[in-house]
Amino acid sequence: MTIRFNEETFRDDYTFYNSPQAIRRFPFPFDRDDYMYSVNMEPHAGGPEGSVFERRFDVDEHYVAEMRDRAITLDEDPLRCQSLPHMELAGWDLLELIMTCKAEDYPDLFELRRDGDQWHWINRPLGIEQRFTFLDAGTLPHGPMEYITRQTQGDFAVLDQREGNLWMDAGMVTSQADWSLDFDIGMNFFEWHAPVPKAHEMGIFQRALKFLMNVQQGAPSRRLNWTMTVNPRLDTSPENYHKWGPEKRELTPENVGAKQYLRVELQSFWRLPRSNALAFPIRCYLIALEDLVSVPKWGRRLHRVLRDLPDELAEYKGFAVNRPLIVDYLARFDDGAPTSPGIYPD
Amino acid sequence: MTALTLRVAAKEPLTPLVTRFRFEHPEGARLPLFSGGAHVVVEMTDGNQLRRNAYSLISDPNDGSGYEIAVRREDAGRGGSRFMHGRVAAGDLIRVGAPVNLFSLDLRARKHLMIAGGIGVTPFLAQIRQLDRLGQPYELRYAARSRAEAAGLRLLPRSPRVHVHISDEGGRMDLGGLLAGQPLGTHVYTCGPEGLIAAVEETAARLRWPRAALHSEAFLAPPPGRPFTVRLARSGITIEVGPHESLLEAIEAAGVDAPWLCRGGACGQCETAVLSCRGEIEHHDHWLDAGDRASRTKIMPCVSRFAGEELILDR
Numbered sequence: 163m164t165i166r167f168n169e170e171t172f173r174d175d176y177t178f179y180n181s182p183q184a185i186r187r188f189p190f191p192f193d194r195d196d197y198m199y200s201v202n203m204e205p206h207a208g209g210p211e212g213s214v215f216e217r218r219f220d221v222d223e224h225y226v227a228e229m230r231d232r233a234i235t236l237d238e239d240p241l242r243c244q245s246l247p248h249m250e251l252a253g254w255d256l257l258e259l260i261m262t263c264k265a266e267d268y269p270d271l272f273e274l275r276r277d278g279d280q281w282h283w284i285n286r287p288l289g290i291e292q293r294f295t296f297l298d299a300g301t302l303p304h305g306p307m308e309y310i311t312r313q314t315q316g317d318f319a320v321l322d323q324r325e326g327n328l329w330m331d332a333g334m335v336t337s338q339a340d341w342s343l344d345f346d347i348g349m350n351f352f353e354w355h356a357p358v359p360k361a362h363e364m365g366i367f368q369r370a371l372k373f374l375m376n377v378q379q380g381a382p383s384r385r386l387n388w389t390m391t392v393n394p395r396l397d398t399s400p401e402n403y404h405k406w407g408p409e410k411r412e413l414t415p416e417n418v419g420a421k422q423y424l425r426v427e428l429q430s431f432w433r434l435p436r437s438n439a440l441a442f443p444i445r446c447y448l449i450a451l452e453d454l455v456s457v458p459k460w461g462r463r464l465h466r467v468l469r470d471l472p473d474e475l476a477e478y479k480g481f482a483v484n485r486p487l488i489v490d491y492l493a494r495f496d497d498g499a500p501t502s503p504g505i506y507p508d
Numbered sequence: 509m510t511a512l513t514l515r516v517a518a519k520e521p522l523t524p525l526v527t528r529f530r531f532e533h534p535e536g537a538r539l540p541l542f543s544g545g546a547h548v549v550v551e552m553t554d555g556n557q558l559r560r561n562a563y564s565l566i567s568d569p570n571d572g573s574g575y576e577i578a579v580r581r582e583d584a585g586r587g588g589s590r591f592m593h594g595r596v597a598a599g600d601l602i603r604v605g606a607p608v609n610l611f612s613l614d615l616r617a618r619k620h621l622m623i624a625g626g627i628g629v630t631p632f633l634a635q636i637r638q639l640d641r642l643g644q645p646y647e648l649r650y651a652a653r654s655r656a657e658a659a660g661l662r663l664l665p666r667s668p669r670v671h672v673h674i675s676d677e678g679g680r681m682d683l684g685g686l687l688a689g690q691p692l693g694t695h696v697y698t699c700g701p702e703g704l705i706a707a708v709e710e711t712a713a714r715l716r717w718p719r720a721a722l723h724s725e726a727f728l729a730p731p732p733g734r735p736f737t738v739r740l741a742r743s744g745i746t747i748e749v750g751p752h753e754s755l756l757e758a759i760e761a762a763g764v765d766a767p768w769l770c771r772g773g774a775c776g777q778c779e780t781a782v783l784s785c786r787g788e789i790e791h792h793d794h795w796l797d798a799g800d801r802a803s804r805t806k807i808m809p810c811v812s813r814f815a816g817e818e819l820i821l822d823r
C-alpha cells in the first residue's frame with residue numbers, strides 16, 4: 163500500500179481536497195436517519211479493509227500537510243502543547259505506543275529498531291531519522307509527547323487517572339473543535355465537560371467516566387463525534403475565533419456545497435502501560451458537502467439528520483446560523499428513498 | 509477482559525504460608541508491561557468451578573519476560589489460594605488477565621511513603637522498582653507479626669529506604685511520628701489489613717494531611733459464608749450461591765455476563781441494582797457508602813452475600 167500525500171493547505175487559500183478514495187473511506191458518523199447524543203463506544207479493534215478503522219493510528223493522504231499545519235500553529239502559539247511535569251512517563255508510553263503501532267501497521271512508511279533503551283526511528287513521509295535513548299528526554303528535540311504528536315495526525319489529550327477521576331494533564335491540541343487545552347489543562351473529567359448542553363443528564367457522564375476508567379491495556383475503544391466547519395480549517399480554536407468565526411458569514415446558496423464541511427472526530431481511548439494514564443487521540447476528518455453527496459446514501463441521511471436536529475444541538479455545534487442554508491442545499495440530494503442501516507456507502 | 513494463557517515457570521515457597529509464582533509466555537513472547545501497583549486476575553478451574561482471584565504483580569514493571577505474584581494461603585477462604593498452593597505446579601498452563609492498576613502511584617508526589625502490613629507488601633514491590641527507575645524518592649515501612657511469617661523479607665531489597673517492623677520483636681511502627689516527620693508534598697500509600705488502613709487514615713486526618721495525598725488498597729478476598737438463593741430478574745433465572753463461591757462467581761457460572769474489574773469490592777464496576785430485598789445484604793465491599801447500604805438498593809456481587817427470604821437483582 164502506498165499513499166500519495168496531498169500538497170494542500172488548511173488555512174489562507176484552503177487548497178485541501180479529498181481524493182475519490184478519501185471520500186469513499188470517510189468515516190460518516192450517522193448509522194441511521196436521526197441523531198441523539200450518546201456515548202456510542204465500541205472496541206477499537208480494526209474495521210473493514212481500507213476504512214479509517216482498519217489500522218490503530220490511521221495515516222492518510224493528508225498526513226504530511228496536516229503535520230505542516232500543526233507546526234505553523236505551534237510556532238504561533240506554543241501553549242497548544244502542554245504537559246504537566248508528572249506526565250512525562252505517560253508521554254514516553256504514548257511515544258512507544260504510536261511508534262510500535264505505526265511501524266507494524268505501515269512498515270513501508272515507518273520503521274523502529276530497538277536495542278534495549280537505544281531506539282532508532284525512521285519516518286519516511288516526513289523525512290525524519292532519529293536515534294535516541296528511551297526514557298531520556300534529553301536525547302529528543304522535544305519532550306516525548308510533543309515529539310511523537312508532531313508526527314501523528316489528530317489532537318491528543320493524555321489523562322492522568324487518580325482519585326476516581328480523569329485529569330487533563332497533558333495534550334497536543336491544534337485541530338480542536340472549539341475547545342482550548344490552555345483553558346482545560348489540569349481539569350478533571352466533569353470540569354472539562356461542563357459546557358455540553360443537557361449535561362444535566364449527568365448520568366451519561368457518570369457512565370462515560372466509569373467506562374473510561376475501565377479501559378484496559380490492549381483493549382482500546384473508540385467513538386465518532388461530529389460537528390460542522392466552514393472551510394477546511396483544522397485550527398478552529400477559541401484562541402483564533404476571530405480568524406475563523408467570521409468565515410461562517412461567507413456562506414451563500416452558491417458556495418455552501420464547496421465551503422461547508424462535515425467534520426468528524428474519530429476518538430479513541432488507550433490505557434498506557436507504565437503510567438496507567440489514558441491516551442485520548444482525537445482524529446479529525448473533513449469532507450465538503452459537495453463531495454459527501456457523491457455517496458447518495460450519505461446525502462439523503464445527512465439531510466434528514468440536520469433537518470431534524472434539536473435547536474440546542476445545532477447551537478452547541480456552532481452551525482445554527484447556517485442551518486437553513488445547509489438543509490436547503492442537502493434537500494436537493496434527498497429523494498425520500500429509504501437508506502440502509504450502518505455508516506458505509508451502499 | 510483480555511486474558512493470556514501462560515506457563516507456570518516457577519513455584520517457590522517463601523514462608524510456610526506464602527508462595528511465589530512466576531508466569532511466562534509458553535513461546536517466550538514478551539508480556540505487556542505494567543505500572544507499579546497493578547494486579548492480574550488468575551483463573552483457576554477447579555472441577556466444574558471457575559474461580560478468578562486478583563493478585564498484585566510483584567515483579568519489575570519494566571520486565572516483560574514474566575509476571576510474578578506472591579500468594580498467601582488462606583485456610584478459611586473460599587479455596588482459591590489453597591488451589592494455587594496445592595494444585596498448581598511448575599509447567600502448568602494457566603489463564604492470566606491483562607494487568608489492571610487500581611492502586612497506582614501519584615507521580616505528582618514529592619516523596620512516596622509506603623506502609624505495608626503483612627502480605628500487603630506485594631504491590632509495593634513493583635512500585636519501588638518503578639520509583640527506582642524514575643529516580644523518585646520513597647520510603648517503605650513493612651510491618652509483620654513475626655520474622656518466620658514475613659515473606660517480604662525474602663522479596664524486599666536491602667536499602668536504607670526500606671524499614672522492617674516485626675511486632676514479635678517489639679518493632680512496632682509509630683504512625684504519628686512517621687507521618688508527622690514527612691516533607692510537604694508526600695503521598696502515603698497503605699496496603700494491608702483494614703485496621704492498618706484505618707489507623708493511617710485517622711492519623712493523617714489528625715495531622716491535617718490533604719485527602720488527595722492518601723491512597724490505600726485493602727486486601728479483600730471474597731469471604732465464604734452460608735449458601736443463599738438469588739433471583740436474576742433480567743435473565744429470568746434463579747441461582748444458588750454455594751458456601752465457597754462468591755455471588756459474582758455464581759452469576760458467571762449460570763452463564764450470565766456481569767461486569768467486574770477488581771473482584772475485591774474496591775473498584776465499583778460490578779455494582780448491581782437490587783430490585784427486592786427481604787432479608788439482610790452482607791456488604792463486604794469498600795465501594796458503597798452508608799447511604800447506599802441503608803437504602804438496600806445496591807449490592808457488589810464480587811464480595812457481598814445475602815441472608816434472608818428473597819433477593820432479586822437487576823441482572
Ligand code: FES
Nearest residue numbers: 771775776778810
Ligand atoms: S469487581 Fe470491583 S467492586 Fe466488584
